[in-house]
Amino acid sequence: MPKIIAIANQKGGVGKTTTAVNLSASLAAKKRKTLLIDSDPQANTTSNFGITPGNNARSFYHFLLGDAPLKDVVVKAKPPGLHLVPSNTDLAAAEVELMKVKSKQTVLRDRLHDSADHYDYVIIDCPPSLGLLTINALTSADTVIIPLQCEYFALEGLSQLLRSIKIIKARYNPRLLVEGILLTMFDRRNNLSFHVAKDVKLHFDNKVFRTVIPRNVRLSESPSHGKPALLYDSRCPGSLAYLNLAKEIIEREEK
Numbered sequence: 001m002p003k004i005i006a007i008a009n010q011k012g013g014v015g016k017t018t019t020a021v022n023l024s025a026s027l028a029a030k031k032r033k034t035l036l037i038d039s040d041p042q043a044n045t046t047s048n049f050g051i052t053p054g055n056n057a058r059s060f061y062h063f064l065l066g067d068a069p070l071k072d073v074v075v076k077a078k079p080p081g082l083h084l085v086p087s088n089t090d091l092a093a094a095e096v097e098l099m100k101v102k103s104k105q106t107v108l109r110d111r112l113h114d115s116a117d118h119y120d121y122v123i124i125d126c127p128p129s130l131g132l133l134t135i136n137a138l139t140s141a142d143t144v145i146i147p148l149q150c151e152y153f154a155l156e157g158l159s160q161l162l163r164s165i166k167i168i169k170a171r172y173n174p175r176l177l178v179e180g181i182l183l184t185m186f187d188r189r190n191n192l193s194f195h196v197a198k199d200v201k202l203h204f205d206n207k208v209f210r211t212v213i214p215r216n217v218r219l220s221e222s223p224s225h226g227k228p229a230l231l232y233d234s235r236c237p238g239s240l241a242y243l244n245l246a247k248e249i250i251e252r253e254e255k
């Protein structure tokens, strides 16, 4: 069975997609078969691989609503060993359509059951909301990674997210755990980054990843080249940080 990790934070622009893409690429580079699911109608993860989020193409929407099996919506990506379930704006309608479904909170879990067996990891990029797409990701997941931007108001909304995780754990998914809080866009020239990092570690101590993701322009450039940072500049600090994060996660698993 794969380990399923949701990347969630209802706060926008904190590095969810950057983490989903570059962690997945790093896991694949470390020879772990990885499936990356773009569960955000913005489809930034999809664009990140140079795929134009077309409207008629088979996508996560079709898989989620039972119109296509996983194998028909999966696209091979690079590095080798990385597969992607692309998304497009159609997915926005899924939130509405799911409202009519009986087990609307657990559709994704039921759909993924059995069909993702041959992967080591499944990474799910969530939209910036606590709607049904995020709920479905959390209901399916073994763990959740919460990216926090090293900025003012970093902790804003975090208690609400943790409360939602607690409710989902109690109602639908008893095994759900917080894999870790990931500090992103850390800028060593900015005192504020140090303050935020210290504050988060004080509050959440052992829940914070050792790996901190630096602010690195390579990470923001690589999407426009249609590739993860690792394939754009394998030695840049951003690529190295995400390789380290993958290592940290794999080592825990193997302990």
Ligand SMILES: Nc1ncnc2c1ncn2[C@@H]1O[C@H](COP(=O)(O)OP(=O)(O)OP(=O)(O)O)[C@@H](O)[C@H]1O
Pocket (backbone or CB within 6 Å): 011, 012, 013, 014, 015, 016, 017, 018, 019, 040, 042, 044, 126, 127, 128, 184, 185, 186, 213, 214, 215, 216, 217, 219, 220, 221, 238
């Ligand atoms: N470590 C980093 N260094 C530099 N730029 C970064 C870094 N992480 C993310 N960015 C940039 O910040 C912006 C927001 O990042 P990203 O899209 O990953 O956030 P998100 O949480 O997925 O956003 P949304 O909530 O809209 O889905 C993007 O332009 C991205 O390229």
Ligand SMILES: [Mg+2]
Pocket (backbone or CB within 6 Å): 016, 017, 018, 040, 044, 126, 127
């Ligand atoms: Mg995103």
